[in-house]
Amino acid sequence: xxxxxxxxxxxxxxxxxxxxxxxxxxxxxxxxxxxxxxxxxxxxxxxxxxxxxxxxxxxxxxxxxxxxxxxxxxxxxxxxxxxxxxxxxxxxxxxxxxxxxxxxxxxxxxxxxxxxxxxxxxxxxxxxxxxxxxxxxxxxxxxxxxxxxxxxxxxxxxxxxxxxxxxxxxxxxxxxxxxxxxxxxxxxxxxxxxxxxxxxxxxxxxxxxxxxxxxxxxxxxxxxxxxxxxxxxxxxxxxxxxxxxxxxxxxxxxxxxxxxxxxxxxxx
Numbered sequence: 001x002x003x004x005x006x007x008x009x010x011x012x013x014x015x016x017x018x019x020x021x022x023x024x025x026x027x028x029x030x031x032x033x034x035x036x037x038x039x040x041x042x043x044x045x046x047x048x049x050x051x052x053x054x055x056x057x058x059x060x061x062x063x064x065x066x067x068x069x070x071x072x073x074x075x076x077x078x079x080x081x082x083x084x085x086x087x088x089x090x091x092x093x094x095x096x097x098x099x100x101x102x103x104x105x106x107x108x109x110x111x112x113x114x115x116x117x118x119x120x121x122x123x124x125x126x127x128x129x130x131x132x133x134x135x136x137x138x139x140x141x142x143x144x145x146x147x148x149x150x151x152x153x154x155x156x157x158x159x160x161x162x163x164x165x166x167x168x169x170x171x172x173x174x175x176x177x178x179x180x181x182x183x184x185x186x187x188x189x190x191x192x193x194x195x196x197x198x199x200x201x202x203x204x205x206x207x208x209x210x211x212x213x214x215x216x217x218x219x220x221x222x223x224x225x226x227x228x229x230x231x232x233x234x235x236x237x238x239x240x241x242x243x244x245x246x247x248x249x250x251x252x253x254x255x256x257x258x259x260x261x262x263x264x265x266x267x268x
Contacts, residue, residue: 020043020044020046020047020188020189021041021042021043021188021189021190021191022040022041022042022043022098022100022188022189022190022191023039023040023041023190023191023192024039024040024041024190024191024192024193024194025037025038025039025040025115025192025193025194026038026039026193026194026195026196027113027115027193027194027195027196028195028196028197028198029110029142029150029195029196029197029198030198030199031144031148031198031199031267031268032144032148033108033110033111033142033144033148034106034107034108034109034110035106035107035110036088036104036105036106036107037081037104037105037106037107037113037115038102038103038104038105039102039103039105040093040100040101040102041069041100041101042093042095042098042099042100042101043098043099043100044097044098044188045096045097045098045099048099069090069092069100069101071087071090074087074090074101074103075087077103078105080114080116081105081107081113081114081115082107082112082113082114083109083112084107084108084109085106085107085112085113086105086106086107087103087104087105088104088105088106089103089104090102090103090104109142110140110142110150111140111141111142113139113140114137114138114139115137115138115193116136116137116138117137117138117155117191117193117217136155136156137155138152138153138154138155138193138216139152139153140153141153146268147202147203147266147267147268148199148266148267148268149264149265149266150197150264150265150266150267151262151263151264151265152195152216152262152263152264152265153261153262154216154258154260154261154262186221186222186224186225187221187225188221188222189219189221189222190220190221190222191217191218191219192215192217192218192219193215193216193217193218194213194214194215194216194218195213195214195216195265196212196213196214197212197213197214197265197267198212199212199268200212200267200268201265201266201267202267202268203264203265203266204263204264204265204266205260205263205264206258206263206265207256207258208256208258214263215256216257216258216263217256217257217258218254218255218257219255219256220254220255221254222254223252223253223254223255224249224252224254224255227252230248230249230252233248234248245257246259
């Protein structure tokens with residue numbers, strides 16, 4: 001059912017648990033094109049417990065202390081951000097409801113950086129993927145100068161068959177159940193991606209800017225779920241484009257999202 005949220009799931013590809021992800025990525029760039037990536041990722045304690053119980057049932061790890069997020073895994077993950085990215089440090093996050101980590105990575109050339117907006121890539125559930133040729137990632141083109149110029153390229157939408165039906169027929173009698181299931185799936189999910197310039201911005205066409213910080217993605221799905229009319233439209237729309245998503249959600253609190261194909265930032 002959830003593939004009706006076609007474009008939303010570009011951000012939140014199907015995970016086997018519901019409403020438990022919160023992720024924040026802060027990309028920081030210096031005037032020479034070097035910088036840092038700070039990543040914060042947490043999931044609900046109930047899901048951690050599921051992982052723990054599963055791990056305890058596997059003979060090969062019985063007797064070992066359970067750790068979902070390990071520094072060794074985070075070091076390996078540096079490769080997924082691009083060539084020359086180095087893991088610097090991490091710290092564990094433990095709250096009453098969530099567990100996770102904050103990790104810091106450094107890089108020398110932002111031209112080689114790729115950022116995946118899909119939060120389930122942060123889960124330690126497989127091998128590190130080579131993102132160099134993928135189009136569904138944030139990419140960057142930087143030229144040092146006075147001012148330096150950074151272009152941000154947004155993920156490309158998947159090509160869809162023109163003859164596919166866009167609308168999904170959902171009987172009125174079933175809509176209540178559909179809304180309940182969608183609400184459970186997306187409740188509590190938060191995704192945030194920002195770009196911080198270490199310097200003074202001279203010019204940019206970004207829509208969301210505060211001092212030297214650009215917000216590229218800031219979505220709180222809890223706010224979307226408060227608007228039943230919008231939720232119904234999203235549920236009925238099988239093929240969700242960026243344009244459609246903007247038209248439906250642009251007046252909803254809790255959403256900031258750039259809808260351009262690319263942004264330009266000039267700074268020194």
